[in-house]
Amino acid sequence: MSTRLLVNSFTYFIMKHTEKELIALKEEVSEMWRLVLSQLEKVKQAFLSNDVELAREVASREKRVDSFELKIDADCENYIALYNPVAIDLRLVLSLIKISITLERIADFADGIAKYIIDESANPESGDLKEDLQVETIFDAVIEMLSDSYVALESENTRLSGKILAKDETVDEIYRNAVKILAEAIRDKKIDAENGLKTMLVIRKIERIGDHCSNIVEEIVFYIDAKVLKHSRNNA
Amino acid sequence: MLETRNIDFYYGSFHALKNIAMEMEDHTVTAFIGPSGCGKSTFLRLFNRMNDLIPNTRLTGECLIDGEDIYHKSVDVTNLRKRVGMVFQKPNPFPKSIFENVAYGLRVAGISDSRFVAARVEESLKGAALWDEVKDKLKKSAFELSGGQQQRLCIARALAISPSVILMDEPASALDPISTSKIEDLIHILKKDYTIVIVTHNMQQAARVSDKTGFFMLGELVEYNDTKKIFLSPEKEETQNYITGRFG
């Protein structure tokens, strides 16, 4: 099962037409995924080094993500209409639709963060505060979640799912701490209130990215193992 | 309820069904799918003993309808076939009038009360959703009907003898899509009163009409489960390969 859709040049020849179509669809989503990952990497870089140019680049590439989502949506619709997939094929197409929507949301958050950077008002001035807030850690955590789930889909393997979902706990914890730290910083006038609140919103967006990554993992598990995790998992 | 226990069936030395155990609840539609020659039609025909007509066959195991072993010596096959109707792949109306086609089962059962027969014919044609189309031409030859109407006539013919079970062997495979969807609608309606078992090569049809699906391969019942489960997440890899078209 795990290597069902792994392509090598030999098996590709003996594959059925419907299977090739499905692989093309999956490849499209992978491409979108890599784009969204690079958006996240760049926005993290821009935020940490306050790089407005880089942030502008992120914002300008948002449209590409959007058009990816539209195209995948249409292609999945076509696939369902023309090939009437069932069982694992149906689950794959359904999860690809949901994953592409989720990826688009994640890219939206990256874009939102980039806009704050461009506004030049969402930066805690002191590097100390950034460190206290563990901004880099929370960024790295969601990036790792997104790239791990990418690997999970590519290798059709759900072993990573536990690790990814556990990472979401870390993200949530950093977020909760950040609330306290920022509240304290604002009270102690280490940071002005507007700046502090905007920083809070950035971290809130990163935390939401983590939640979306969890959703993606659930979709992958649904596709591969046909278990619906969404409603069985305890909300942390 | 239909039930089989340890069914093995042989055509000569060919082992056509291997140790099949299955239960089908009343008022459900069960679909049998599987590649050609997998034994699904043979298994279907066990329930009205149509396999008896083929020489050189052998059956072991038990085949029960409502707890009664239908292969027991005391069972009268013609009575059994009145309880278990069958619809075939190709519409096979008799070269008689529409009315006489439906009345046939009653006539051979020795029922001659013409008022009862007429009422039963009307009821059966209504049951098969054909009455409105043929009520003005009951005396016309059944061959004047379209293929889809002929197949519904065959269903009406089976309903006329008041069976409790209806077996359908690829009932729509020779029909156009509109006729097919009429047959499928009919199956949904008939489910209320009958236990239906249908063999089909059309996977989507199995998915649309049945509550439970059994997947046969090489004489074995590979997987038998709720239709939704089979078509969303089958448990066996063979099932998945077959229904997604990756078979072989």
Add this chain to the structure above:
Amino acid sequence: MNSNLLKQNIAFGIFRALSLMVAGVLLWILGFIIYQGIGVISWEFLTTAPSGGMTSGGILPAIVGTLYLIAGSSIVAFPLGILSAIYTSEYAGNGHIVKFIRIMTNNLAGIPSIVFGLFGMSLFVNTLGFGDSILAGSLTLGMLALPLVIRTTEEALKAIPDTFRTGSLALGASKLQTIHRIILPMAFPNIITGLILSIGRISGETAPILFTVAAYFLPQLPHSIYDQVMALPYHLYVIAVSGTDLEATRPMAYGTALVLIVIVLVINVSASALRKKLQKYHA
């Protein structure tokens, strides 16, 4: 023109010419008989007995005799033949006995008709003591027709697709009911065709009746099945080759032949009309 198409046209041209030739031969024979025979056909020819050493008068006793023999041998051959065909093709399956019956039936068809005549004389005329009679002649002709009736009936039954049998059985009908209510009515038109063929055969045979029933000259009509009769084919033979004055009887021979052909033709036409009527439910 494409060379394949050319070849095809040539081939089909030859086929067409050959089949037209067959029809031509038939028309020639018919035309010849009609041309030669029509002159003697008259009301008197059809309704009086031969007279004047068979050089004058008519052929009434021979016509009546042939009709009796057709009827008699049909009564013998049709029920027996149809019932055995039903048994072998519907009931008996494919066992050794059926194979044996089938081989024997085919062999029966291959026996020359004069041998039937000899056998009929020995069994019916002498051993059973029927004498030269309609009974003995009908039995002999019936036996001759039997293989043909069986074979054509079997073919007619086999031509009915099994789906009708299974359809009927699946409705709780017994095998006998299925045959009686579905299979026979459906096969009937083709069975009739077989019967027509066998009537054609019966009416034209001379050898089997030679020793068993046919009278050389018998002006009065038969009173019972134990009487001898004249018959058209034998009468034809007599006045064509062994009469008292062959030159004088030649036109009468053609007239007799014409009557024989017309009788067979009338039976054929009425049977195919019946067949059409029975076929009304078949598309």
